[in-house]
Amino acid sequence: MRRHTFVMTLGRGSPFSLGLTGFVSTLACPLTEKVSYKLRTRFKASHMAGEKEIWEKIGEGFVQEYYHQFDNTNRMGLGYLYSGQACLTWEGTIFQGREAIAGKLASLPFKRIQHIITEKDFQPTIDSCVLIMVFGQLQADEEQPMAFHQVFMLKSQNGSWACTNDVFRLGIHNIPV
Amino acid sequence: MRRHTFVMTLGRGSPFSLGLTGFVSTLACPLTEKVSYKLRTRFKASHMAGEKEIWEKIGEGFVQEYYHQFDNTNRMGLGYLYSGQACLTWEGTIFQGREAIAGKLASLPFKRIQHIITEKDFQPTIDSCVLIMVFGQLQADEEQPMAFHQVFMLKSQNGSWACTNDVFRLGIHNIPV
Numbered sequence: 001m002r003r004h005t006f007v008m009t010l011g012r013g014s015p016f017s018l019g020l021t022g023f024v025s026t027l028a029c030p031l032t033e034k035v036s037y038k039l040r041t042r043f044k045a046s047h048m049a050g051e052k053e054i055w056e057k058i059g060e061g062f063v064q065e066y067y068h069q070f071d072n073t074n075r076m077g078l079g080y081l082y083s084g085q086a087c088l089t090w091e092g093t094i095f096q097g098r099e100a101i102a103g104k105l106a107s108l109p110f111k112r113i114q115h116i117i118t119e120k121d122f123q124p125t126i127d128s129c130v131l132i133m134v135f136g137q138l139q140a141d142e143e144q145p146m147a148f149h150q151v152f153m154l155k156s157q158n159g160s161w162a163c164t165n166d167v168f169r170l171g172i173h174n175i176p177v
Numbered sequence: 178m179r180r181h182t183f184v185m186t187l188g189r190g191s192p193f194s195l196g197l198t199g200f201v202s203t204l205a206c207p208l209t210e211k212v213s214y215k216l217r218t219r220f221k222a223s224h225m226a227g228e229k230e231i232w233e234k235i236g237e238g239f240v241q242e243y244y245h246q247f248d249n250t251n252r253m254g255l256g257y258l259y260s261g262q263a264c265l266t267w268e269g270t271i272f273q274g275r276e277a278i279a280g281k282l283a284s285l286p287f288k289r290i291q292h293i294i295t296e297k298d299f300q301p302t303i304d305s306c307v308l309i310m311v312f313g314q315l316q317a318d319e320e321q322p323m324a325f326h327q328v329f330m331l332k333s334q335n336g337s338w339a340c341t342n343d344v345f346r347l348g349i350h351n352i353p354v
Binding site for chain 1: 182188193261264266269295296298300301302303304308310312313314324326328330332341342344346348351
């Protein structure tokens, strides 16, 4: 049952904050193809029963940790949530690699920010990754709240989970219908 | 150069409309791990030069075809863009498998719909997939335009590209900041 409880116990003193690469680095059993397939076949029944699947727990844990660090730290530590060659597209501009990503996030021009999550969706992928789509609002300094949406892909590498892909956009339309 | 041109030639008479499973089914050279890695190392230079990478062309082709079929057909044909065990999360409800997905999309309760795309972002993944995030507005029948965002994951299977993951949400906040 360990696989089903580890994310639930992640707190502010989790491996994230210890400077380890990736998150859930104490995970004893990485998600394997076999596990993923089994999960997929159980998809509907477990969902209907209200039981959270492992990818939902992993995704929930990542989202909680990511936005907590984003809103409450200097953001350089966010780099440890990414894999070494991770890719971030931030408002259309591409950053590749953990250092480039952390540098971008740390350099964003505001002093205070708060994310409020409206919706979070999680899916497993055929390659045993976890796909996350987040929709919410953010408020930076004294600015008006703005909608945003963000996608993450998580992959288990060397026994820990890390973000390999991240796409962020503010919800601003440039074309009136 | 064939890999770099095939998406550009996709049109209304593309393999999509012939009832084949997946899209770009005439693709001679599926994206491999090796190709993907090479693409990733070229990431910044090619992007700065304004040259579109193969995953951008694949993503563009899919987005063009998906929303064209969505807005101009009875939508049952959309099922052929998905892999057999694909997963769709539509406003928080999960549909798994091509038939379930096509059935859901075909049963949506409007007669006319128009999607207007504001932003499209594309990324390659470490497993040689293409990750797509779309942000835009849709207008159904005489309703007010609504924001939406949607994520797709494409994977090359048996020589053709298919959508394995799809998450759709309307841009409606339920929590005022």
